Amino acid sequence: MRVLVTADPYLPVPPTHYGGIERVIDLLVRGLAARGHEVTLLAHPDSKVPASLLPYGKAPHVGMGPRTTELAQVGSTLWRLRRTVDVVHSFGRLAALLPILPLRRVPKIQSYQRAVPWPSIAGATTLAGRSIAFTGCSASVSRERVPGTAAWHTIFNGVDLDEYEFRASVADDAPLMFLGRLEPIKGAHHAIAIARAAGRVLTIAGNRIATAQGTRYFDEQIAPHVDGRRVRYVGEVDDRQKNALLGAAAALLMPIEWEEPFGIVMAEALACGTPVIAFNRGSVSEIVRDAINGFVCGSIDDAVQAAGRLQTISRAAVRADCERRFGAPVIVDQYERLYEEMVGRVA
Numbered sequence: 001m002r003v004l005v006t007a008d009p010y011l012p013v014p015p016t017h018y019g020g021i022e023r024v025i026d027l028l029v030r031g032l033a034a035r036g037h038e039v040t041l042l043a044h045p046d047s048k049v050p051a052s053l054l055p056y057g058k059a060p061h062v063g064m065g066p067r068t069t070e071l072a073q074v075g076s077t078l079w080r081l082r083r084t085v086d087v088v089h090s091f092g093r094l095a096a097l098l099p100i101l102p103l104r105r106v107p108k109i110q111s112y113q114r115a116v117p118w119p120s121i122a123g124a125t126t127l128a129g130r131s132i133a134f135t136g137c138s139a140s141v142s143r144e145r146v147p148g149t150a151a152w153h154t155i156f157n158g159v160d161l162d163e164y165e166f167r168a169s170v171a172d173d174a175p176l177m178f179l180g181r182l183e184p185i186k187g188a189h190h191a192i193a194i195a196r197a198a199g200r201v202l203t204i205a206g207n208r209i210a211t212a213q214g215t216r217y218f219d220e221q222i223a224p225h226v227d228g229r230r231v232r233y234v235g236e237v238d239d240r241q242k243n244a245l246l247g248a249a250a251a252l253l254m255p256i257e258w259e260e261p262f263g264i265v266m267a268e269a270l271a272c273g274t275p276v277i278a279f280n281r282g283s284v285s286e287i288v289r290d291a292i293n294g295f296v297c298g299s300i301d302d303a304v305q306a307a308g309r310l311q312t313i314s315r316a317a318v319r320a321d322c323e324r325r326f327g328a329p330v331i332v333d334q335y336e337r338l339y340e341e342m343v344g345r346v347a
Contacts, residue, residue, distance in 0.1 A: 001339055002038045004085040005029060006074055006092045009057025012046035017236050018181065018207055020264040021113045024137075024157045024331075025091055031332030040085070042074055042092075075099040082106055087339045094120055101127040107342035108132045113157070113261055118146040125150040130345050133338065137262040138283030153338060156287075157262045158331030159322070163239060164271035166319045167247040175201040175232075176307065177249035177274070179242065179265050182208050182218055187279070189221040190255035192231060193300050194277075198307035201229075202253075205245055207236040247272040250310055251294070254278035255303060262287070270294075270322035273315035277306045287326075293318045 005028070011019040014026035025041075026049060032039050033050040041047065045055035056073040058066040074096035078088060082100055087107040090097055094110050094117065101108070101124055108131055110124070116136065124132060125148070133151040136142045142152050176198070178191035188204055195202035204226070208218050226233045237245065246252065252269035260282035267287070269276055276294035278284045288294040293313070295306035324330070 001086040001343070002040075002084065003032055003339065004040045004078070004081060004088045005042070005051075006078075006088070006090045006096065007041065007043040007047075008092045009044045009055075009070060010061050012044040013041065013049055014047075017238060020157070020262075021091055023264060024113070027158055027160055027328050028332060028335060030160075031328055032336070035332070035336070037336075040081070042077060071096050086343055089335070089339075094124055097124070097132075101132070104129050104131040105346050106131060107339070107346050109135060109338065109342060111135045111137075111155075112141055113137045114141075115261075116141055116144075118144065118149070121149050122146050131342075133342055135335075135338070138286050140259060140283045140286065141261050153334075155331065155334045155338070156326055157264050157267060158326045158328050159264070159267040159271050160328045161271050161323060164243050164268060165247050166271070166273045166315075168273065168315055170248060170250055170274075170315075173201070174248060174250040175203045176277075177245060177252050177269070178202065178204045178206070179237075179246065179252065179269075180206045180254075180263070182206050182222060183214060184217055184221075185256060185258040187253075187255035187257055189217075190257075190279075190300060190303075191253040192222070192225045194253055194255060194303045194307065195231070196225075197300070197304040200250065200307060202231050203245060203249065204231065204233045205235065205237045205242070242268065243272065246274050249274050251307065252276045253303070254284065255297075255300070256281050256284070258282065260284075267322060267326040270318050270326065273319040275310060275313045275315070275318055277303050279303070289321065293321045 007025050011022045013022045015022040029049045029051050039051035041051045042054045058069045079099045089109045091111050135153045135155045137157045139154045176195050178188050180186040225231045246269045262283045266276050276288050280296045288296050290296045297303040
């Protein structure tokens with residue numbers, strides 16, 4: 001098939017550090033290309049993928065002017081290529097599909113890794129009919145689905161298992177790990193409280209938020225606890241460092257304060273055989289199978305108790321579960337089947 005994939009132009013595909021959606025797009029594009037599909041990607045100019053890259057974007061990517069320009073860049077490209085592709089798969093903005101939404105001979109898929117704009121989806125469904133389908137990275141994304149909208153599919157985010165080394169065991173005093181943006185909703189402050197109460201060392205990795213609120217959060221709730229011994233902060237990490245840190249951890253802590261659609265770091269930890277201890281928000285209960293690949297918790301106290309039960313979890317079983325549900329071939333299979341279904345719909 002000839003597949004045209006669109007991504008927002010804010011980060012390259014794959015990203016150097018942070019960039020969850022971009023990692024999923026990279027995994028998908030590489031998987032499709034390896035299977036012989038002809039892939040075209042609209043994305044950040046620095047993207048490096050085995051596909052035909054159509055670079056676009058207008059820095060600084062904020063404000064009415066740049067955003068309008070970027071939507072026009074994608075829309076005009078989709079219109080120009082409408083007769084040369086078999087399916088269009090958008091990970092960017094639904095509005096960019098507007099020029100081709102009424103073209104019911106062009107199969108279209110819009111994927112969501114974030115909050116879903118249901119009124120816009122209802123309007124798109126009216127215009128596109130059966131030629132459009134939507135995917136969410138977890139069932140939690142579509143819990144408030146509007147009746148009458150187009151076909152909706154849950155396809156999890158995945159991980160390239162070859163990039164993560166399975167660790168069958170770790171030291172008895174292995175640290176707990178927090179990996180994510182350092183902002184309140186991600187819960188690094190809760191991770192510190194959990195590790196302290198559990199008597200465990202904590203390693204924190206992630207990017208600081210360069211705003212007044214982000215600086216205040218780090219200075220007041222993170223930095224005072226970082227002593228280099230019981231709590232270490234190693235800053236932002238690349239894929240190699242991430243693999244080493246996650247693999248050496250006793251567990252990944254995900255004490256989130258928001259309805260996170262899918263924390264890719266959970267799948268990355270599971271790929272290393274590292275169980276996840278997470279608060280029951282967003283997609284956590286879909287990804288973490290309680291007492292099998294981690295623990296789903298309702299409070300800091302629950303998480304502390306879970307940290308004391310980590311020896312009951314088989315790291316080999318954690319990795320095997322990740323392979324079955326989140327491995328790259330599994331995810332590419334699901335998208336490939338959806339492409340075939342959509343092409344069949346408009347034939």
